[in-house]
Amino acid sequence: MPVQKPEYLRPALIAGVVAGLLSGLPFIGAANCICCLWIVGGAAIAAKLLAANTAGALTMGDGAIVGALTGIVAAVADSLVSIPLKPFSMDLARRVLDKAAELGGEMPAGLDEIVAGSSGFTSPGWFLIGLFLTAAVFTVMGALGGIIGVSLFGRKALPPSPPPASAIPPSTGPGPSDAA
Amino acid sequence: MTPRTVRAVWILTLSGTVLWLGAILLAPWLAGRGASGAARFFYAVFAPVCHQIPGRCFALDGYPLAVCGRCLGIYAGFAAGLLLYPLVRGFSRIALPPVRLFLLLVLPMAVDGAAGVLGLWKSPVGLRFATGFVWGTVLPFYFVTGFADLVRARRDRALEKAAPTK
Numbered sequence: 096m097p098v099q100k101p102e103y104l105r106p107a108l109i110a111g112v113v114a115g116l117l118s119g120l121p122f123i124g125a126a127n128c129i130c131c132l133w134i135v136g137g138a139a140i141a142a143k144l145l146a147a148n149t150a151g152a153l154t155m156g157d158g159a160i161v162g163a164l165t166g167i168v169a170a171v172a173d174s175l176v177s178i179p180l181k182p183f184s185m186d187l188a189r190r191v192l193d194k195a196a197e198l199g200g201e202m203p204a205g206l207d208e209i210v211a212g213s214s215g216f217t218s219p220g221w222f223l224i225g226l227f228l229t230a231a232v233f234t235v236m237g238a239l240g241g242i243i244g245v246s247l248f249g250r251k252a253l254p255p256s257p258p259p260a261s262a263i264p265p266s267t268g269p270g271p272s273d274a275a
Numbered sequence: 276m277t278p279r280t281v282r283a284v285w286i287l288t289l290s291g292t293v294l295w296l297g298a299i300l301l302a303p304w305l306a307g308r309g310a311s312g313a314a315r316f317f318y319a320v321f322a323p324v325c326h327q328i329p330g331r332c333f334a335l336d337g338y339p340l341a342v343c344g345r346c347l348g349i350y351a352g353f354a355a356g357l358l359l360y361p362l363v364r365g366f367s368r369i370a371l372p373p374v375r376l377f378l379l380l381v382l383p384m385a386v387d388g389a390a391g392v393l394g395l396w397k398s399p400v401g402l403r404f405a406t407g408f409v410w411g412t413v414l415p416f417y418f419v420t421g422f423a424d425l426v427r428a429r430r431d432r433a434l435e436k437a438a439p440t441k
Binding site for chain 1: 377427
């Protein structure tokens with residue numbers, strides 16, 4: 096009997112867009128600091144969606160694939176959301192550094208420029224490099240989330256196997272051979 | 276699944292983890308030596324995965340590492356878990372950790388993180404590192420197992436295609 100191939104794209108698109116949008120938002124996106132929480136969580140949800148739409152049990156490889164796809168979709172969504180929010184993100188980074196300096200932390204010379212600047216690359220070239228780097232990181236983290244998702248949601252109870260032939264009581268009615 | 280496949284995935288993952296941890300240290304090291312352009316690049320690499328708030332990062336040469344204490348803990352824990360992998364799991368047995376263990380190890384980080392968000396307490400960087408480390412140790416047991424299974428599935432499919440049809 097041919098094994099049904101899981102449909103990876105749809106769950107990855109749904110979960111990836113949501114995870115990417117959440118990752119791109121200021122403050123909310125900071126949850127990604129906990130091991131890419133939105134990405135790992137989104138990929139786990141993608142695995143759950145995949146499990147719901149697949150007849151058999153998922154393999155760990157299925158989780159890795161759907162998770163990695165979720166990570167790629169999330170990277171694109173995150174990068175697109177980040178474009179209009181870039182000035183705000185730069186301002187936020189500078190305010191965080193100012194606050195840290197106020198609290199007594201002595202900032203080395205040039206740190207402001209380095210850290211705030213790293214979140215403020217605005218040229219199209221840097222956008223593409225940033226997208227590539229984000230996609231690479233999110234793909235790996237997404238694959239991890241997908242595998243965790245399979246372990247949490249992907250196992251399905253197998254249908255009860257038929258009893259062995261010796262356990263079946265002998266038929267009392269006429270069988271096909273008896274009727275002949 | 277052959278132990279060779281699992282071992283190959285393990286070695287690749289270990290190499291990637293060493294590079295990843297090296298890049299985290301490289302950003303402040305470069306900044307401390309005046310190579311601000313290169314340092315900016317490495318800080319930018321980690322910007323999508325961490326808030327990089329200096330007060331929550333360990334420092335090297337006076338410059339914050341490219342990720343915060345909790346993220347560093349997760350990655351260091353991942354490396355530690357990888358080193359433990361052959362001793363705990365071996366390369367011939369493939370199984371995911373029990374869900375209960377996963378939930379138990381994520382609990383300290385979840386409690387600490389939630390309390391921080393709710394303003395109940397402010398954890399020092401060391402505690403953030405420790406809770407991240409605890410969770411990180413279980414992650415390679417998913418990562419290596421999942422990727423080894425993926426490689427096996429692709430190899431099986433390739434063999435099926437290559438086999439002559441009757």
